[in-house]
Each structure stands twice: as structure tokens, then as C-alpha cells.
Amino acid sequence: MNIKKLILCCLILFSGIEAAHPVIFKGGKVVWLIDSPNVTDIRLGKTFTRNWYSGIRVVDHKSNDESFVASNNNILIKRWNNRHYQSNIYGLSSIGLNLNSKKSMYNLGLHADWETRRFMVMHMIDYASYDQSITHTARLAFTPKIASYKETAVWIIGEYSNHQIDSNNYENILPVIRLLKNNYLVEFGGNGNDTFFTFMVHF
Amino acid sequence: MNKYILGLVMLLASFAYGQDSTFNIKKNELVLEVNGMVCAMCAFGVQEGLSKLSFLDKKKFKADGVEVDLDSQMIYIPIDLSKKVDEFEAMQLVKDAGYDTIAIYTNYDSKGIKKKSVPKLAS
Numbered sequence: 151m152n153i154k155k156l157i158l159c160c161l162i163l164f165s166g167i168e169a170a171h172p173v174i175f176k177g178g179k180v181v182w183l184i185d186s187p188n189v190t191d192i193r194l195g196k197t198f199t200r201n202w203y204s205g206i207r208v209v210d211h212k213s214n215d216e217s218f219v220a221s222n223n224n225i226l227i228k229r230w231n232n233r234h235y236q237s238n239i240y241g242l243s244s245i246g247l248n249l250n251s252k253k254s255m256y257n258l259g260l261h262a263d264w265e266t267r268r269f270m271v272m273h274m275i276d277y278a279s280y281d282q283s284i285t286h287t288a289r290l291a292f293t294p295k296i297a298s299y300k301e302t303a304v305w306i307i308g309e310y311s312n313h314q315i316d317s318n319n320y321e322n323i324l325p326v327i328r329l330l331k332n333n334y335l336v337e338f339g340g341n342g343n344d345t346f347f348t349f350m351v352h353f
Numbered sequence: 354m355n356k357y358i359l360g361l362v363m364l365l366a367s368f369a370y371g372q373d374s375t376f377n378i379k380k381n382e383l384v385l386e387v388n389g390m391v392c393a394m395c396a397f398g399v400q401e402g403l404s405k406l407s408f409l410d411k412k413k414f415k416a417d418g419v420e421v422d423l424d425s426q427m428i429y430i431p432i433d434l435s436k437k438v439d440e441f442e443a444m445q446l447v448k449d450a451g452y453d454t455i456a457i458y459t460n461y462d463s464k465g466i467k468k469k470s471v472p473k474l475a476s
Binding site (some may be wrong): 170171174175176177178200226229230231232233234235236265266267297298299300301303330331332333334335352353 | 387388389390391392393394395396397398399401402421422423424426448449450451452453455
């Protein structure tokens, strides 16, 4: 695998792209699967208080036979609820181990979003210790039809990511389709170089 | 002339207010108006939380427990009047799900729709 492809893989792997809110409702549990030709990422977790999520994450890097296990802890720093929008700032962290090299690694991040029933804007910045990189991820999304609570919602998302490692920048733009129904979320993303599939359920 | 314009604005405002206050609250229902409920997957947390309410009438909406209306940002909670009704408990569960209750409406025993003041919750 060439270095560019590896880094693009790592963008999906370690930037911890948050398909939904990093902290959900008190007592809520989440199962989350992200799969791509190169990476399988499985997360299980629980929101223990309305401000704190904790979980585990197992990542299998198929193309170079490396696996990681990590503990995730996310906190809701601030939320603004308004009649027509919600806006949030989250702190993200994970600490884990490369199961092959036994080396430890950690991530620290900030995630901010603003959403209405029609539009969503998200920006995340993330530092990864394993390669001392900084990743910016931004998402702009809209839904052509505002769905009611029981209907399936379809969102069209444009995702931009920028991975800064040493003095190099690696950029990626990914169109994504998101389907939401009740407590289920499915996403498909692809741009010719990368593809991924996400499945998430809250319960 | 300004008086006419002012009168027209007040008339239109009264229509708008009237529309808000005429939403349908059925007998034995507690209705919470919440802020920030913009996404169905997130609102699922409210439904899950409120389905644990001690005074919920579980027969009305069956497995759903409560009815969520994202358009009006209202949550319709059927209540079992044989149990002690504590609106504060419902508000706390809404807060735990990440939202803020801004208005409480009740219609207990068909005594008519009442709008209640929202007590302040501990942060």
C-alpha cells in the first residue's frame, strides 16, 4: 500500500470521525461499525451521564495486518438548545494499544457542530500521538426532505479532511449519503480512492 | 395611520398566539415543549428516557411509550392518573436526554388545557 493510501486510511481510522453525536443520552448505548476495504473499526460504548460517554474501540487494519484496541472517552463541553437548532462542543479522547507492536497511542480532539432539521455543519480537530499528526475534518450536510420522527431521513453530506503530518498536508473530499431511521444510522461514502460504510445503532 | 398598522400587527400576533395555544392535548396527557429536538436519532433518547416514567400509561402508545412530534417540538406523554404525577421527573428525563423543556401543558381528567410554569432544574 502506498503512503498516500495509508494516510487516507488513517484519516478514517484515527480521526474518529463522529457520524453522530459523540455523547448521546444518559444510559444510551451505542454499537458502531465502520468498514472500508482497508479498515474495520468497531466501537461499543455507553453514555453514563448526559455529559460523558465511555467505550471501547477495536480497529483492524486489514491491508498491513495491524490491530488496535482503544478506550474512548468523550465529554459534552457545552450545548445550546434553541427552537430551531442545536449546537454542541465536545471533547474527544482515546488511549489505546497497537496489538502488534505493543506501543501505546492516544488521541485528543475537539468536535463542534450546529444542526437544524434541514442543515448540519460539523468541524473536528484531532491530534494523534502515533504519528504526531493533526487532522481537521469538516462536514456540510443537508436533507432534501425534512422527515418526521418515524420516517427515514436522507442526508447528503460533503466531507473534507486535512491530515497534517510533518510538514505535509493530505487532503480528501468525500461525498457521503446518510440514512437515518429511528435509532439506526447507515452511511455510504466514496470518491474513487476511498469507500466506506457505517452502521450505527443507539439503544 | 400608525394606529391602524399597530392594530393589524397585534391582530396578526393574536392569530399566531392562538395557533400555538390550540394544539390538541387529549385527556390524561402531559405535553412537554422542548428546545433543540432537531434530529430523529437524537430524539430517540427522549423517547427511551420517558418510557421509564413512573406514571406513564404504557397502553396508549404501546412500545413507543410517548409520542414525539419534531415539527412542533412537542412530546405527548399519556399518564396513568392512578399514580403520582410528577412533571419534574419528566423534565429531568428530558434534560438527561440532552434537551430543555420550555413549556408544560396538561389536560388531566379533561379539566381543560393548562399551561404550567417550568421549574428550574439543577444543572
